[in-house]
Amino acid sequence: xxxxxxxxxxxxxxxxxxxxxxxxxxxxxxxxxxxxxxxxxxxxxxxxxxxxxxxxxxxxxxxxxxxxxxxxxxxxxxxxxxxxxxxxxxxxxxxxxxxxxxxxxxxxxxxxxxxxxxxxxxxxxxxxxxxxxxxxxxxxxxxxxxxxxxxxxxxxxxxxxxxxxxxxxxxxxxxxxxxxxxxxxxxxxxxxxxxxxxxxxxxxxxxxxxxxxxxxxxxxxxxxxxxxxxxxxxxxxxxxxxxxxxxxxxxxxxxxxxxxxxxxxxxxxxxxxxxxxxxxxxxxxxxxxxxxxxxxxxxxxxxxxxxxxxxxxxxxxxxxxxxxxxxxxxxxxxxxxxxx
Amino acid sequence: xxxxxxxxxxxxxxxxxxxxxxxxxxxxxxxxxxxxxxxxxxxxxxxxxxxxxxxxxxxxxxxxxxxxxxxxxxxxxxxxxxxxxxxxxxxxxxxxxxxxxxxxxxxxxxxxxxxxxxxxxxxxxxxxxxxxxxxxxxxxxxxxxxxxxxxxxxxxxxxxxxxxxxxxxxxxxxxxxxxxxxxxxxxxxxxxxxxxxxxxxxxxxxxxxxxxxxxxxxxxxxxxxxxxxxxxxxxxxxxxxxxxxxxxxxxxxxxxxxxxxxxxxxxxxxxxxxxxxxxxxxxxxxxxxxxxxxxxxxxxxxxxxxxxxxxxxxxxxxxxxxxxxxxxxxxxxxxxxxxxxxxxxxxxxxxxxxxxxxxxxxxxxxxxxxxxxxxxxxxxxxxxxxxxxxxxxxxxxxxxxxxxxxxxxxxxxxxxxxxxxxxxxxxxxxxxxxxxxxxxxxxxxxxxxxxxxxxxxxxxxxxxxxxxxxxxxxxxxxxxxxxxxxxxxxxxxxxxxxxxxxxxxxxxxxxxxxxxxxxxxxxxxxxxxxxxxxxx
Numbered sequence: 001x002x003x004x005x006x007x008x009x010x011x012x013x014x015x016x017x018x019x020x021x022x023x024x025x026x027x028x029x030x031x032x033x034x035x036x037x038x039x040x041x042x043x044x045x046x047x048x049x050x051x052x053x054x055x056x057x058x059x060x061x062x063x064x065x066x067x068x069x070x071x072x073x074x075x076x077x078x079x080x081x082x083x084x085x086x087x088x089x090x091x092x093x094x095x096x097x098x099x100x101x102x103x104x105x106x107x108x109x110x111x112x113x114x115x116x117x118x119x120x121x122x123x124x125x126x127x128x129x130x131x132x133x134x135x136x137x138x139x140x141x142x143x144x145x146x147x148x149x150x151x152x153x154x155x156x157x158x159x160x161x162x163x164x165x166x167x168x169x170x171x172x173x174x175x176x177x178x179x180x181x182x183x184x185x186x187x188x189x190x191x192x193x194x195x196x197x198x199x200x201x202x203x204x205x206x207x208x209x210x211x212x213x214x215x216x217x218x219x220x221x222x223x224x225x226x227x228x229x230x231x232x233x234x235x236x237x238x239x240x241x242x243x244x245x246x247x248x249x250x251x252x253x254x255x256x257x258x259x260x261x262x263x264x265x266x267x268x269x270x271x272x273x274x275x276x277x278x279x280x281x282x283x284x285x286x287x288x289x290x291x292x293x294x295x296x297x298x299x300x301x302x303x304x305x306x307x308x309x310x311x312x313x314x315x316x317x318x319x320x321x322x323x324x325x326x327x328x329x330x331x332x333x334x335x336x337x338x339x340x
Numbered sequence: 341x342x343x344x345x346x347x348x349x350x351x352x353x354x355x356x357x358x359x360x361x362x363x364x365x366x367x368x369x370x371x372x373x374x375x376x377x378x379x380x381x382x383x384x385x386x387x388x389x390x391x392x393x394x395x396x397x398x399x400x401x402x403x404x405x406x407x408x409x410x411x412x413x414x415x416x417x418x419x420x421x422x423x424x425x426x427x428x429x430x431x432x433x434x435x436x437x438x439x440x441x442x443x444x445x446x447x448x449x450x451x452x453x454x455x456x457x458x459x460x461x462x463x464x465x466x467x468x469x470x471x472x473x474x475x476x477x478x479x480x481x482x483x484x485x486x487x488x489x490x491x492x493x494x495x496x497x498x499x500x501x502x503x504x505x506x507x508x509x510x511x512x513x514x515x516x517x518x519x520x521x522x523x524x525x526x527x528x529x530x531x532x533x534x535x536x537x538x539x540x541x542x543x544x545x546x547x548x549x550x551x552x553x554x555x556x557x558x559x560x561x562x563x564x565x566x567x568x569x570x571x572x573x574x575x576x577x578x579x580x581x582x583x584x585x586x587x588x589x590x591x592x593x594x595x596x597x598x599x600x601x602x603x604x605x606x607x608x609x610x611x612x613x614x615x616x617x618x619x620x621x622x623x624x625x626x627x628x629x630x631x632x633x634x635x636x637x638x639x640x641x642x643x644x645x646x647x648x649x650x651x652x653x654x655x656x657x658x659x660x661x662x663x664x665x666x667x668x669x670x671x672x673x674x675x676x677x678x679x680x681x682x683x684x685x686x687x688x689x690x691x692x693x694x695x696x697x698x699x700x701x702x703x704x705x706x707x708x709x710x711x712x713x714x715x716x717x718x719x720x721x722x723x724x725x726x727x728x729x730x731x732x733x734x735x736x737x738x739x740x741x742x743x744x745x746x747x748x749x750x751x752x753x754x755x756x757x758x759x760x761x762x763x764x765x766x767x768x769x770x771x772x773x774x775x776x777x778x779x780x781x782x783x784x785x786x787x788x789x790x791x792x793x794x795x796x797x798x799x800x801x802x803x804x805x806x807x808x809x810x811x812x813x814x815x816x817x818x819x820x821x822x823x824x825x826x827x828x829x830x831x832x833x834x835x836x837x838x839x840x841x842x843x844x845x846x847x848x849x850x851x852x853x854x855x856x857x858x859x860x861x862x863x864x865x866x867x868x869x870x871x872x873x874x875x876x
Contacts, residue, residue, distance in 0.1 A: 054781055078784040085785040091778040095800045104796075105786030155787060 003030045003066060005159045005191035006051060011060035012215075013046055020046035021057065022215035028159065028193055028208075033185060034220075035194040037202040038212030039238065044195045047212070048161050051193070052085050053078035065158030084152030084160040088167055090144045092136035098123070098147050099132035105155040122150040126184055141169050142177050149184060159191040166201060178205055199239050203227065211235050233338050236272050241301075243312040244270045246340060254337055257306035258287070258330045263337040272336045275315040280304060282320055283329040290326045304328060362707035370703050373696055374715040377722055377758050380733035381598065387736060388595030392588050402576075406593070410559060410572040410600075413493055417558040418551050420498035424646060425505025425550065433513040436628045437639045444510060447643070450650040451503045452862045454819040454836070456563025457855045458496040460843045461654035462487055463567065464661050464852065471657045493561075493570040499650040500564075501557055505550040512546035518626035552608045559601055560726030562822040567843055573597040574728045574822065581732065581826070594732045601725050655859075658852040665849025675838060675854045679861070682834040685749065686817035689756040690810040693764045696757060697809060701768035706777065716765070723762045730758050731823030738827075752827040756817050763816060764809035771805025772798070815862050835861075 004027050011024040020043040028034045036044040049055045051062055053069065053076060061071035064083055069076040084105075093101050102119045123129050126146040136144055145165060152160050165181070166174045182205055185192050196202050202209045203223040210220045219231040230236035233244060247254045249269045254261050256271055263269060280288070280302060288304040291311065302314045302322050314330075322328065425447075431437050432444035453461075465472040466484040473483035487495070516539065524538045562574040569575075573593055581590040631639060700719070703712035722730065734755040738746040745751045775798055783793040821836045828837065835858045842851040 052781075052785055054784075077789070078781065079787045079789050081785070083785055085782060087778040087782060089776060089778055091776060091782040093779060093782075093797055104783070104788075151782075151786065 004028065004063070005030045005032070005065055006193060007063045008047070008051060009061050011047065011050055011057045011062070013043075013050060013055060013057050019043075019215050021050065021060075024060070024212075024216050026193075026210055026217060026220075028191060030191050031189055032208060033182070033192045033194070033206045034208045034210060035196060035202040035206040036210050036212055036217075037196060037199065040197055042212045043215040044197075044212050045163060048163055048193065048195050051159075052083050052161055053081050082155075082158040084155065084157035086145070086148045086152050086160065086162040086165050088164045090136075090148040090168070092144055092147055092151070094136055096135075097132065098128070098134050098136070098139070101136065101147060102151045102154050104151065118154055122154045125153070125188060126150045127180075142173055145169070145177065146180070146184075149181065153188055153190060157190075159193060160185070162192060162194045164196055165194070166196070166198070174201075181205075203239075211238065213238075228334070229336070233270055233272065236336070236338075241275050241313065241315070243273045243275070245273070245306075245310045245312065247271050249337065256335075257308040257310065258312075258332050259335075261332075261335045261337065265337050265339040268340040269337045270340050272338065273312050273332060274334065275301060275313040277332065277334040278312060278314040279331040279333060280314045280316065280322070280328040281331075282322065282326055284327060286327040286329040288328050288330050290322050290324050290328060292324055293322055302328075304330065306330075360707055362703055362709040362712065366699055366703050366707070367709060367711045369699055370711055370715050373700070374711075374718050376754075377718055377761070380737040380758070381722065381725070381730070383737050383741075384591060384598070384729070384733035385595050388592045391591065394592075397589050397592050403596070406571060406573050406576050409490070409570065410597075412490060413497070413565070413570065413572055414555050414558045416490070416494040417497045417501060418554050420494060421502040421505050421554050422547070422551060424498060424502040426509060426547070428502070428643065428646060429506045429509035429513055431639050431643060433510050434516075434626070434629055435631050435639065437631060437636060437643070443643045443647075444506075446647050446651065447506045448503045450500050451507075452859050453500050453650075453654060454563060454821070454858070455496060455500055455561050456567055456821055456836070456840050456843065457658075457858070458500045458654060459492075459564040459567035460839065460848065460851050460855055461657045462492060462496050463843065464657045464848050465653065471660050472653075488569050490570055492568040493565050493572075496564040496568060497558055497561060501554045502646075502650070504553045504557070505547075508546050508550040508553070509543060512543040516542055516626050521626065548608065548611070552604065555604055556601060556724050556726075559597070559604070560728070562726075562728050563840060567840070573600075574726060577728050577732065578822065578825070587736070590732060591736065594729045597726055598729045601729075602721070605721065605724055655856075658856050658859075661848045661852035662856060665852070668849075675835065675850075675857055678833050678835045678838045678854065679857055681832060682818050682836070682858075683861070685752065685834065686814045688749075689753055689760065689817040690764075690814040692753055693757055693760055693813045694768070694806050694810045697761060697764035697768050698806070700761075700765055701772050705769050705772040719761045719765060722758050723760070725759075726822075727759055727820060728822040728826070731755055731826040734758070734823070735826050747827070747829045749829060749832075752824065752829075755823045755827055756813075756820070759820070759823065760813045760816055763812040764806070767805040767809035767812070768802065771802035775801045818858065818862055 006026065006028040008024060008026045011021045012019070013021040022043075024043065024047050026034070026036070026047070036047060038044045046055060050057050050070065051064070056075050057070055059072075061074075062069050064081050067076075067082075068074060069081050093104065096104070099116075099119050102122060103116070106118060119132070120129065123132065126149055128143060128146055128150065131139065131143070131147075136147065139147065145168075149160075166178060169177055178201065194202070194206060196205075203226070207222065208220055209223055209226050210217045211226070212218065213234065219226065219235050221229070226235070227239055230239060233242075236242045245256055247256050247269055249263045249265050249267060252262060252264065254263045254265075254269055254271060258273075261271065280286075280290075288306050291303045291305050293303070294301045297318065300316050300318065300322070302316060303311055304314060305311050316322075428443070428447040432440045432447065437443065463486065464470060467473060467486045468483050470484060470486075477483070520538050520542070521534055524534045529537065559572075560574065561572075562578065564570075565572045566575045566578060573596065577590050577593045577597065580593060581587065584590075700712065700715055703709050704716050734751060735746075738751050742751070779797055779801070780793050783797045784790070788796065819836055821840055824834055825837055825840065828834065833841075835854050839851050839854045839858065842848075842854070
């Protein structure tokens with residue numbers, strides 16, 4: 001079995017009246033990239049800060065690289081945790097050059113040659129060789145972020161924690177920076193724990209995604225698993241567009257206005273349709289009626305009403321040109337059921 | 341593709357601010373530091389209340405007379421300096437009067453002139469050899485009588501306190517939200533109604549602050565009233581203390597003055613209410629008011645007159661006395677040792693106070709701590725008290741409880757700490773607030789313990805703020821008179837003491853040179869201060 005780079009068990013943390021963490025568990029294997037995904041205020045940043053050592057948990061335990069760092073009666077300060085951190089605002093020391101920032105975590109006091117080699121190494125890794133003597137404010141946002149990453153990687157921490165690392169970047173830059181970051185982390189064979197509220201970011205970036213809600217992890221899975229087999233309707237809706245239709249299941253089947261689907265639930269169920277798995281084609285005697293359409297260019301989102309009055313959406317390419325009032329035939333490529 | 345929630349910038353903005361409990365050492369240090377700030381004042385109050393009989397301490401009617409005088413002076417000066425400062429601030433920041441920036445800086449300059457130097461200038465202008473008297477003699481006008489009493493004191497104080505109003509109001513006028521005025525205009529409000537209903541409420545907090553500042557300053561002023569012989573509490577306290585062996589009258593008067601200052605503070609706090617201007621985030625500056633021809637000339641004349649009376653004339657008078665004295669072969673330059681003492685003691689005060697302010701700034705900015713909040717309130721409250729009261733309180737404590745320290749430099753430095761702590765604390769807090777805690781956390785997670793983090797990350801980043809605060813303390817300590825007068829070691833004459841004593845003995849030549857040196861030395865840190873407040 002692979003070593004666990006991070007293991008957190010039963011973490012709880014309350015700020016005044018607000019419970020930020022309530023029984024939070026997570027395990028990250030060495031070399032893995034895991035993202036904590038959740039809506040604002042779900043406690044994901046608190047989880048990160050507890051692991052980094054900036055907050056003491058009220059209950060629970062944390063190990064980093066197999067070493068217990070937090071638990072009942074135990075609190076290893078952040079400087080002795082072997083945890084690298086990339087902050088939302090990057091937190092580059094504004095009064096130090098890039099080289100001084102990157103070498104900051106390398107030794108206590110004296111800097112020997114080996115360290116300068118390491119500075120060059122990590123700067124090359126993040127593609128910023130030659131910027132050693134620049135000051136942080138002379139760099140672009142994306143470059144600043146890579147310096148922050150290089151600084152965190154330099155002391156070879158057991159794990160890198162990244163708190164909403166893309167939130168300060170222009171939307172146009174994000175996709176590229178995300179790809180670069182993923183490559184750098186892979187090349188460094190680093191273990192990384194991300195925090196984000198952006199579903200797309202989480203799904204595209206990580207080996208595993210842990211969805212958080214109200215201070216605890218509700219599901220951990222690979223991105224495709226998570227998207228296609230969410231553990232409950234809330235996770236399904238949080239990860240992407242989803243429409244739900246109530247129905248009654250029996251004998252491993254559930255019948256709806258758009259067809260019959262297999263299910264292992266019995267009784268009252270919710271059937272979930274992802275718009276991109278709902279295909280509609282114009283047809284004179286189609287079973288559904290177009291109610292409205294939003295046209296985006298590269299695709300369109302069509303809302304249709306079914307025979308039983310329920311509404312679902314379909315995401316289609318730019319054609320055909322569907323208009324409200326048109327009748328369409330519906331083909332469901334995939335549906336998921338949850339017990340209601 | 342879903343983008344439903346990806347627009348939300350950050351969860352951190354919505355989660356309540358996380359502040360940790362302060363380290364015990366920091367809390368203990370602050371407590372140890374702040375308790376002594378209160379002790380002398382408590383001791384003074386206790387002494388006044390229980391230290392002896394109440395009846396017969398002061399001649400009948402004396403207390404009422406002093407109260408009346410002080411109140412009259414405060415009302416006159418607050419009214420006068422508000423009128424002057426409001427006008428200069430408005431003209432230089434809201435109208436298109438020519439040379440606005442220059443005028444705005446000039447209007448702030450009289451801050452370098454302490455009230456006792458102002459009084460010296462007033463005395464040097466009048467009387468038989470007064471400069472102004474000599475100027476008007478050829479016109480056949482008799483010498484101007486030497487000014488004494490309320491009008492003299494009020495004039496000196498208005499001319500040298502209006503810059504506080506000016507400096508407070510200029511930023512307020514600058515940050516006026518133009519859209520509010522435009523909306524009022526769209527709703528049909530005329531210029532006067534808009535000023536009353538839109539502009540005034542927006543600048544009211546600044547106006548009230550300025551008024552409070554001037555009221556406390558006037559109530560506490562010792563230099564001008566003592567040299568111009570107007571009987572207020574401060575003058576009476578000093579005369580009682582200097583003239584009698586029995587300290588009780590001075591103690592009682594000082595306690596009463598302290599209670600009065602606290603009452604003013606409390607009343608201001610009460611009147612502040614809950615009203616806040618919503619919005620106020622100015623995205624564009626309000627267009628300037630275009631003055632008519634007559635108004636423009638009037639404005640130039642007004643600004644020129646203020647500058648003439650508050651800066652040019654006082655300096656000219658000082659220079660004239662100095663030159664005349666030198667030509668007459670009188671000794672003028674024997675102030676270098678006084679200057680040396682002033683520089684030394686002010687530098688020591690600045691260093692000490694910055695060192696004390698630093699941990700307090702950390703405690704109040706970085707942690708949630710009741711002790712920190714209490715310490716901050718105490719520091720600001722003591723700051724608002726008249727210096728003569730603080731001086732007497734420290735003196736009393738020294739004489740009764742710490743006799744070895746009586747009339748020693750440490751005791752004087754301690755009084756400076758009481759009086760000037762917020763001047764260093766404020767800039768340190770502002771600087772610290774600008775340093776994101778994530779910088780400190782980054783340093784921690786990179787393997788540096790808290791102490792190293794403070795020295796390598798935090799201190800370099802707040803150094804400018806500390807320097808600004810230290811400079812301000814230095815400047816104020818240089819000019820401080822009443823507490824220095826009471827607490828200085830025997831024969832320890834500073835520039836301020838020298839100016840005051842030579843002026844009160846009528847040696848204007850000597851006093852003028854010392855005053856010019858003091859102004860020159862003060863001008864440097866003040867220059868930095870003014871450029872920061874006016875042009876930011």
